[in-house]
Amino acid sequence: MHPLSGQIFATCGVEFAAVYVPSDDIDELRLAEVAGDSRGRYDLPPAYALSGRSAVADACRAGRPLWLTSEELAPDGTAGPVSLGALPLGGDPLLLGCLLVVRKDGDGFDADQRAFLELYADQAAAGLEAAAARIAPPVDTGSPGPALLPLRGGTFALTLRTGRMDVDGQVLHLLGVAPADFDGHVTTLLECAVPDDVPALMSIVEPDRAAGPRQLAFRVRRPGGELRWLGLRCRVLPAADGRPERVLGVVGDASYLRPTPDEVSLVQRLSAALAGATTIRDVSRVVVESLRAPLAASRVAVAELEGDRLVVTLLDPPDPDAWPGVWRSEWRSEWPDASCHTLPTLEGALREGHVALWPPGTPLEPGLAGIGPGGLAVLPLPAEGRMVGVCLVGWDGEHRFGPEERSLLTATAGLVGQALTRAHALNAGHELATMLQRSLLPRKLPQLHGGEAVARYLPATVGLEVGGDWYDVIPLADGHVALVIGDVQGHSAGAATIMGQMRTAIRAYAVEGHPPDVVVAHANRLLVGMETDLFATCCYVDLDMEEGLAWIVRAGHLPPLLRLPDGTTEAIEVEGGPPLGVMADAEFPLTEAGLAPGALIALLTDGLVESASLTLEDGMRAVCRVLRGADPADPGRVADELVAGTRRRDDDVAVLLLRYDGTRVRPLRARWAVWRLPDAVMHARRFTARTLRAWGVTEEVDVALLVVSELVTNAVAHTQGEVRLDLTLTADRLRVAVNDASPRAPVKSAGMDWEATGGRGLLLVEAMSTAWGSVPLGGGKQVWCEVALSPRERSGGGRRDE
Structure with a gap:
């Protein structure tokens, strides 16, 4: 039994506390540790059945703290003057245990005391997880048990408007500040932190922070030069008008986060490499190269957070088959672009904002379980007080997380988040144009009766400007569908803007019911009338999904490629017109072609078939060769094979494929x-x-x-x-x-x-x-x-x- 030296318990008036952890078969919680003097006050049972009726079991099943006064414990007064709190440790999907606290009187815990104890429970859960103490045998309450309760900790209360701070003596002891030297202001304690960790601490104490829970690990340098890791958990409380008013927090020892010399070296190398990364792509590449090999990980993904969507910036390995189906289904560009709502566990980790580690066998949604069946680490990437992205690290083989690994990943997350923000600041124009271009492309292609369409878009890797490649699939009346691909001249935000205008215009003209040549002619006159010197090429295919007849218009663009069911592949001979935006009265002749069920038609931009080291003729022959050897049963794989060899690109690449099946029942x-x-x-x-x-x-x-x-x-x-x-x-x-x-x-x-x-x-x-x-x-x-x-x-x- 541990004495109650923790100021946390003294602040909350707790007489004693106990930790219960799951048994081997996880059907009951067994007593693992007691702190304080429980004799004569409350009879602590050795175990609680999770399926039974008790405060501990009810709190664990509900997944939230349960607070009981003496009257609620025993209305007849037999319980005596005692109040009880049961706080689950961990939770869905991994229950680590339960913290039971007992107060000296029966009036219950007030709001501040509950907040302190909930924060303390979070701190205890982190210690349990880091020490791999999920399963522990029952202990005799009369003898010392394993140190599961972080007793070396204290509480503080900060008034945001004035910066005044009430702290207990244990916090000052952890920081190495003598009580006589503390003037009651928060800046005095911030001076104790290692300079690199001060920005993260400032993000918590800034008055304009939104209300809610916060947590982080930071380092302090004690008077003797000792470097100590501390864990901070706090809750920002709002005033009556909803603005943040006070911060209640718990500070505890976090020595389990102390990194090994190898990890310190890795973090130093990562920091040096990120300092030279000036683009989002560079930052992502450095993260993958720095983490995958040292951690022996099977998969690493880096993604930015844009609204409620994850925009992946790099995956390793880059093969779509190495990733779960939900990721492959969103693979419309170089990397997937998925909604956070399809991954609720990941969404919750981002909301909580701290590194989450899930061991093998943890029940996760398929989109996450398939990334790390042997273990998964989710690293929210913080910067400037918000989450800017996430890094996912997964293992196929069984992987057990040690406390040092959590320290490494926590340090990595902070460095990467700052690097992403810095890269955005250095290349704000490029990032804006890239986001504009990505938002103007179709997020998903429609499902078609009688065929399947897929698309791939890859931005250029040489230079920082973006191009104007676009594609679209437009369902029309009477079983028709329009396939469109185009390329606006140049690489700039202006090209991306014109691209969006042309895609919108062509879609509008097509839906109005105009024939293909009229659609393209209208778009041409529209571009001529715009105040721009840019022109665009375009290929428009109107396909009758019932008859298999295609009417094709080409405006200065590459002709479509047709793969017949027997594998024969060739370019369709299409009489072409000039690019859009050159002549107002240009004519765009129609060419008719027939498609048999099982045929594959491919529209592409010149970035795929032409570069400084590749002639157009050689590029077209290479694409035809890939199409001849491809299996049209999976158009997505065919598209991946077409773009697989384009790692260094002078120009954007867009590919639009449609496998024509024909309609089984004709309307x-x-x-x-x-x-x-x-x-x-x-x-x-x-x-x-x-x-x-x-x-x-x-x-x-x-x-x-x-x-x-x-x-x-x-x-x-x-x-x-x-x-x-x-x-x-x-x-x-x-x-x-x-x-x-x-x-x-x-x-x-x-x-x-x-x-x-x-x-x-x-x-x-x-x-x-x-x-x-x-x-x-x-x-x-x-x-x-x-x-x-x-x-x-x-x-x-x-x-x-x-």
């Missing part, structure tokens, strides 16, 4: 020109009923006739010119579309007067269909809705146009 279509007669709606309903009977649709006829009535009525009543009704039947839904000559989009009423004679049409359409909307068309618009069909055997004829 049925019918069209009706609506005459502007008094009984136009009746004729439209009759046409719809005849068509649905021919197609074998019976159960949904009434719903279809209702939406046809409403959409045709709106078009005839509120527009002028031609009105057309289109019906499309797929395996599971019926699409009803009405085209008219008015560009004005329909407006659904915000409120409804049910005594009115009109205004309910769109409300009825919305209520009766699974989806509805409006899209602009050349010279008008289309209002459409979809009706879900019940499972059935579809009968009837083939395609029909009237």
Whole structure:
């Protein structure tokens, strides 16, 4: 039994404390250590069953502290004047144990005392984890047990507005400050810290810090020259107006963080290498080279944090197959770009802001478990009081973390976070242009009926400016899809901006329903009219996914490559027009090509096939050679193989691939020109009923006739010119579309007067269909809705146009 020398317990009025840790089979918590005098006050059981009813078990199951007064412990007063607190150590997914504290009276713990004890429990959990003391045998409370409770610690309270600090004697002893020399101001204690650690401490005591928990490890130099590691855990408390007002904290000995000479040398080498890293890529490369070999790690990833997304800057190994499926699914550029929300454990570690170590067998989501099945370390990268990124280190074989390793990783995280921030400051223009370019590219490609599209984008590695390569996949009406790839002249933020404008313009013209040559001609006139000297090349492919027919327009760009099902690969001969932005009246001829199921069509930019050391002809032959030997069953792997050899790049690289499968069940279509007669709606309903009977649709006829009535009525009543009704039947839904000559989009009423004679049409359409909307068309618009069909055997004829 340890005496209560810790000022933490004295501050909180705790008479004694006990630590319980899991048993071998983790079905109960066994008493491992007692501090203070428990005789005659509270009967400490040797173990608590985790499935039983007790304060310890209830707190561990709930994952949060449980506070009980004497009345709550025993309403009949048999418990005597005693208050109890049960604080879980660790938690999901790894429970380290539970801290039980008992107070001398029965009035309970006030808010400050609870905050101090919760911080102390966090400190005890870190010590348990670092000492690998998760499983321990029960000990006799009458004999000394293992030192699980960090008794050498104390508390402090800081008023942010004035900088005044109330500390107990144990904190001053740890810092090496005599009580007579302490003037009660926080700056006096900050002077004790090693200069390199002062910025991290200042980030906690700054008045504008947001409220919440904070923790860090820091070093102090005692009067005799001794270097001591201390652990700080604190909580920032807000005032009534929500602004930070006070900091309550616990300071304890953290000698287990003291690094070995080898680790000190590694950190020194890392610091020296990061000092010369001027770009994000350089910082990431230094981290990987410094950590993977010394730690014998299987995988290392470095990622920046941009909003709620992780933007990976380097992976080692770079092979996509070495990483979990969730990472591969986000592999649209040189490295993945994933949402933090898909990795909740990682999101929690970033929110807490300290190094997290997960041993083998820890239940993690697949996106993390696959990185380190033998052990995983997550290093949030702090800088300037916030998290700027994360470093993941994973092992395939079983890896047990020692306390020295935590020290190394903690020191590494701080150095890397500062280096990332410094690199951003040195290359602010480049980083802004890179982020702009990445945000303008499609985050995900759409799922297509009858094929699969994948894309890869790699920025140039030579020089700091970014280019204007772009790609897009645009689903169109009637089973068509547009594939677009382009390249804006030059490397600058201006090129990236023009790229975004051209991608948006081409998408808008395509969705309006213009044919490919008109889409490209409109984009050309738009660029000519802009106040820029830049031009752009572009290749546009309109592919009918049902028929396998492609209409191709080329504006100064490389022709598409076509891999046939038998492996034959060649460039499609496409008559080309000039680049966009050169001549306002340029013509862009159409070229037709046919695709058989199993064919692979590839669009690419010149950065893949041409460089200072590679001629265009040799580059095209190399790409054709890769396509001939590739397996089209996995377009993503084919794209990876195409860009695998482009490690040093003079120009950006963009690749867009589509594997054409064809549609197994071809949609049925019918069209009706609506005459502007008094009984136009009746004729439209009759046409719809005849068509649905021919197609074998019976159960949904009434719903279809209702939406046809409403959409045709709106078009005839509120527009002028031609009105057309289109019906499309797929395996599971019926699409009803009405085209008219008015560009004005329909407006659904915000409120409804049910005594009115009109205004309910769109409300009825919305209520009766699974989806509805409006899209602009050349010279008008289309209002459409979809009706879900019940499972059935579809009968009837083939395609029909009237």
